[in-house]
Amino acid sequence: MSILFKHIWGTKLQEKIKMEQLEYFGIPSYIINIWKKNYSDTLLPVQEKAVRQFGLLQHGYSNNINIDEYRKISNPLLVVSPSSSGKTLVGEMAAIKEIITQKKVIFLVPLRVLAEEKYQHFQNLYQSAGLKVKVSSGDHRHHDRDIIGGDFHIAVIVYEKFYYLQLQYPGFLNNVSLVVADEIQLINDLQRGPRLENNLDCLRMRNPNIRIIALSAFSENTIHLAKYLGASVLFSSYRPLELRKGIVRNGIYQYIEHNTSITGKEVFFAKDDAFECNLASYLKATLSYLINNNESSLIFFSTKKEVRIWSRWLAEQFNLSPAKAAINELNTLEDSTSRDELISLLQNSIVYHCADLSRQERQLIEKAVRSCDIKIICATDTLSMGVNLPVNNVILTGQKIISKKNNELLLPNFQKRALTLSEVENMGGRAGRLKQQECFGRIIFLAPSLIELTAYQRLYFNSSNLLLPGYPLSKCHLYTLPAPVMQDKPFEGNAYQINEGYSDNSKTSCLALSALPAKQLSYSENFLYKVKPVKIEYDILTFILQRIAQKQNTLDGIYNFSKQDNERISNNFWHYWHYKFNKNITRKKMSEILRQLEDTKLVKNSSNIYYLTEMGALVVSRGICFQTYIHFRKWLENCCKNEISELEIIFLISTSVNGENSLIPSPVYKTTKFKKSAIGKWKKYLSMKILSLLFELGEDNKPIFQLYLNTESENKFGNGKKIDLKKYLSIKKTLLLFDWINGRELREIEEDYGVLSGAIQNIGEGFSWLSDTLAAIAAKIGWGEQRPADLNRIKQLAKRLSFGVETDGLSLAGLEIPNLTRAYIKKLVQQGYNNKECLQELTEEQLNSLLPERITFQVKQHIQRDAGKHKNIFLMKDSNQLSNKIKNNSIKTANGKTAKSEEIIKPELIINMSRPDKILFFQEEIPVTRINFQLVLLLTKKQGQMISYDEIIDNLWPEDEDATYHRLWYHLGKLRSGMKLIIQHKKITDSPEKFIKEKILKVFPGRGLLFDENILVKIEK
C-alpha cells in the first residue's frame, strides 16, 4: 500500500471513503460540496475501488508517489460494473482532477439523448464553479467552434462526431489530457462498433499520452475488450440498490438477489388467475400485483409496432388514474399521431417509449416517469442504455429484433433472436436505480409455458434446474463475471495486473486469462471471452480508405490485414473486429482499387506509401462511403450555377448509398399478406406525386431527375431491371423531407407517408449531416469563391433538415428553446417575429396570444437567462472595478484637495440595457445602432483582453457565414467618430484619434481589438 493511502485511510480499509477525504488528492472543497449535495457523503463501491485500488486520483500526483506505477494500473482503465452503480462519478472525479491543472476533458457517449443528459448534468453541477461545458453531436453543432478552439473544460461528444473532429481538427486535442468513453460496450455493435474501434485507434495512435477511462456495463466480451485496449480492468459487481432477478411461473416469482445471491419467492397471483401458454394473461396478472403494490414497471418489447399494440391493450385492461400534468404538457406539443396515442394512454397512467416518438415527446415522457406519475411503460431498447428512470420493475419478454443490415442488398431485413446476457443486464438495470427507489428493483421474466421457463433458465440463470419445482434454489448460481476481478477486497499491490508483453508499449498492462484460477477460467471463457466479432465487408473501397486513415498505408499492409486468418486473429489483440470479405480479394485487385482511389484524388501515393488527401480525410471523417462521394462529386460538377434547388439536393442525398441506407418504414412491412397490390398502389402514388411536383416547380429538365423520369416512363432501368424498392424508398424520403422543410403540418406528413414523428425527425437529422457533408465537399472544390450563394443554400438546407423549418424560421429554431416546436416557430414567423430580438420586444401577453403559457414561460426564461448571463458578468466586473478604483484612488480636485473618489470619478462609459439605442461616454450620449450596441457590450465583456476579429464577427452576425471585416469596420468607424466628437467637445486631449487608439480601443493589426481595462464601465439594468 502506498504511503499516501496509509496517510489517508490508515488501516481502516473497510470504512467507506467520505467525500471530504478526497481533499487529500487535491480536489477543492467547493467541488466536494457539489458532490455531497448531488450525490451523498460517501463514495459508492465502484468509485471507492477506483480511488483506492486504481489510483484514479493519483494520476499526475507528484508527491511521494511512483507515478509510473499508477499510470500502469490506471491507464487505460476499463471500468465494468452493473447499471446504476455510479460509473459516471468515476469519470467525473478523474475529470475534475485534470481540469484543476488547466487540462481539458472529453466525455464520449454513444447517443444524442445521452449527450444532452450528460451535458445538462455537468452544467447543473459545475457551472457555478465556472466550468465551461460544451456539447457536440451530429446535429448539435453550436459549440463546435468552441470545442475546436479549445474553449471548454469538459466537452460531451457523441462517438461518431468525435471521430470527425479528430480527423478534421487534430489540434483540438492538444490540451486534452483525459478521454472518458462511456457505454463502451457499444463496440460490440455490428453497425457502429467497427467505427468506434477506428475512433479509439485513431485517438491512441495520435495521442498516446491522453489518458483513457472506459466505462462499460456488463458485456460478454469484457476480457477481449480489455486486451484490445491494453487496459486494467476495474470490476465491481456490487449494485448500490439490490436487484432481484427471476422468473414468474404459475403465479410465483422465484428470484435470486444480485448482491447477496439470496434466493426467494413472491406470490404474484394464484395459478388459476392466468392461462397456460398465454403471455397476455401472465402479463396482466403480474402487473395487477405490482400496481397494487404501487410499483411502476417498464416492459421491453422487440419492435415499435409491438410496443404500440401492447400499450393499447394494457390501457384497456387497467383503470388507473390519469397522469394529468403530462397530458397537459403533451397538449402543447405539435399535433401528431403519436401525441394523440400518448394522451389517450396517459388517461390510464400508461405510456410507450420508442424511436417513433419525437424528441420532445420522448423528453416529456421521461420527465413524467421521473415524477412517478406513470405506472406502466412499454418500450423498445431505446431505453436500455444509460438513462436514469425511476422504475421498480423491468419485465422482459425475452426477444430482441435485429436488423441484418450487414447483407449484400443493404435493405432492411429483420430477424428475432434471444436477448444476450448483457442485454438482459442493461435492460434490467433500468430497475432499482439509486436515489430513485428505496429498497430493491426486480427483473422479471414471464414464463407462461414450460418451454419458456427452460429457455430462460438455461440462457440467463446458468442452470437447467433453477427454479424447477422442488429443486433447492441455493444450488443455483447466477451468471456473473470471474471472481478475481470481482472481489471487493482492497487492492494490495499489482496482483491482478499482468503485463502481457504483447504490445511494444511497456506501459500497457492488462488482466490476463492466465491470472485467473482454473475454476473461473472456464467460466470466463464461456461468458466473457467469446470469439472476435466478425464483420463482412461489402464495400472494399471504403474499407481501404478507412484503413489508410488508420495508417495502414502500404499495399502489403492492407492486403495482409484483409487476409488475416482466424488463428492469427485470435492471438492478435491489436484489433477488436475481424473483417471478412464477400468476395475473394487478390493482391492485384487490391492494387487496382488503390489506383482507383488515387485517380479520384482521395488518396495519394508517395514511394508506395499511401496517404489520404484532404478530401479523402473528409470522406472518412464524415463516415460516408466511396460511392456516395462519387455520386455527390458528379452532381457538384454538373449542376448549373445559381439554379440548384432544395428538392434536387434532397433527391441527390436520397439516391446516394448513405441516403439509401437510412431506414424509413415502408408499407411493405405492414401488409405482407397483400404485398403485391400494396406495393403497386404505393409505388403509383409516389410516382405521381414526385412527377407532379417536378413539373410544378419546373425541375423536370434537370439531369438528376431525367434518369428517374426516363426509367419511370418505361418502368425499367437501362439494363432492363425494374425500378427496385430502394429507389421508391428514396422517392419517399425526398417527398417526405421536402414537406418537412417547407413547414407542412406534422400530422399530415405522418398520415401521408405512414411514418411517425420520431422517424421523420431521425431521417431529417441523418440527411442534415449528409447535406452538411455535401457542403464541405463543395467548399473543398472552391464553391466558397466561385459559387457562394449555392454553397450557402446547401448549408442552410442542412439546418432546415435538422429543424424541419423554412429558411426564415432558422434563426428562431437555432435558439433551441425547449418545446418551441416547428409549428410554433412557423406561427411566430407568420406574425413577423423571426429572431431573438423580436421575441425580446414582445410582452408576455403578446406572446401568450401566440403560444401556450407554458411555452411562453420557457421562451421568456430562455431569453432572460441569455441576457442574464451577460448582465451578471458585467455587473460583477463593474462593481469590482468600481470598488477597486475607489479604494486605490485619492483624486486631486482642481483646488488641490483630495476628494472622495465617488464624488469625482464618474464612470466613463455607461450602458443601459433597457436603452440599446444609445451609450453614455463621458456623460454624453452617443446614439448607436443595435449592432453598435452589441459591439460595445462585447468589448466591455472582455475588457482588457484582445478579442479576435473572427470572434467579434461571429458574435455580431452569428447567422451570416459571409460577414466580412468591412462590415465590422463600418460599425467600428461610427462608434469611434461618436467618441471623437465628445473628446473634442470636452477638450480632453489635443489628439482625440491618438487618445482613442491608445487609451480606449487598441487595434492589433490583422488580429483583433482590445478595450482598455482602465476605462470605467458601468452597466445598468
Ligand SMILES: Nc1ncnc2c1ncn2[C@@H]1O[C@H](COP(=O)(O)OP(=O)(O)OP(=O)(O)O)[C@@H](O)[C@H]1O
Ligand atoms: N456516491 C454516490 N452517492 C449517492 N448516489 C450516487 C453516488 N454516485 C452516483 N450516485 C447516483 O447513482 C445513480 C446511478 O449513477 P450512474 O448514472 O453514474 O450509473 P451508471 O453506473 O453509469 O449506470 P448505467 O450503466 O445505467 O449508465 C445516479 O442517480 C447517481 O446520482
Ligand SMILES: [Mg+2]
Ligand atoms: Mg452510465
